[in-house]
Amino acid sequence: MEASLARALMSDEEWAFFERFIFAVRAPNGRKPTNHRLVLDGIFWIARTGAPWRDLPGEFGKWSSVYRQFRRWTLAGLWEDIMEALNQSGSVPSALQMIDSTVIRAHHQAAGAKRGTPRQGFGRSRGGFTTKIHLLVNAHGLPMRTEITPGQTSDYLGFDLVMADNLPRPSVLLADRGYDADKIRDGMEGRNVLPVIPMRKSRKKRIGVDRSLYRLRNLVERCFNKLKNARRVATRYDKTAESFLGFIDITSIRLWIRHLST
Structure with missing residues (x-):
């Protein structure tokens, strides 16, 4: 049998x-x-x-x-509606948030959708097509918002995509030095958010960072590891940006449910 x-x-x-x-x-x-x-x-x-x-x-x-x-x-928009409901439920603290990105390899058969590869979130590299996932998580390492762009996209652009107005506003935001830009720092401080971001080596004006607080940023890296346990997220097989982002949101929702049920 x-x-x-x-x-x-x-x-x-x-x-x-x-x-x-x-x-x-x-x-x-x-x-x-x-x-x-x-x-x-x-x-x-x-x-x-x-x-x-x-x-x-x-x-x-x-x-x-x-x-x-x-x-x-x-x-x-079913998956986005569920994610928004989870974020607005208040069941998990959101005063501390973390942002990061990761590059995902795309299967060669994923290319070829209508409207061209850039509009579907594909970027070209020596190894083939890539897509970058931009992720914002809360203090429990749960995904709050995800967006995708071509693999070569700057983290600056990804920052603007995931820091949506409909999300709970953080008091502290942790990010790596890839987000060390005056525009990002000024924007966060203008919203009364403390940016905890290490300096780039090229920065002339030195800015300190709370190292003990910055260590919590590993939560966003651990969240990426959990998301990549879903093989449809770890490798991109989908031709359209909507489908690939849909699988990311589905996996994110299941992480939320498992956390809330424990």
């Missing part, structure tokens, strides 16, 4: 969390309701294993139907 591939399925508590958001965006069309729980488990299986959609086990349903539902939810 063939062993089931459908392991690590959602618990009833996790499904109860997702269910209210899913039915809030579902548009009635007169068709028989889909088993959204099974579809969502299929999407999680793809995110975890990094497998092609066509290799989705049949016990999750027809792969094309699961893929189309994933795209519908992604384009409807």
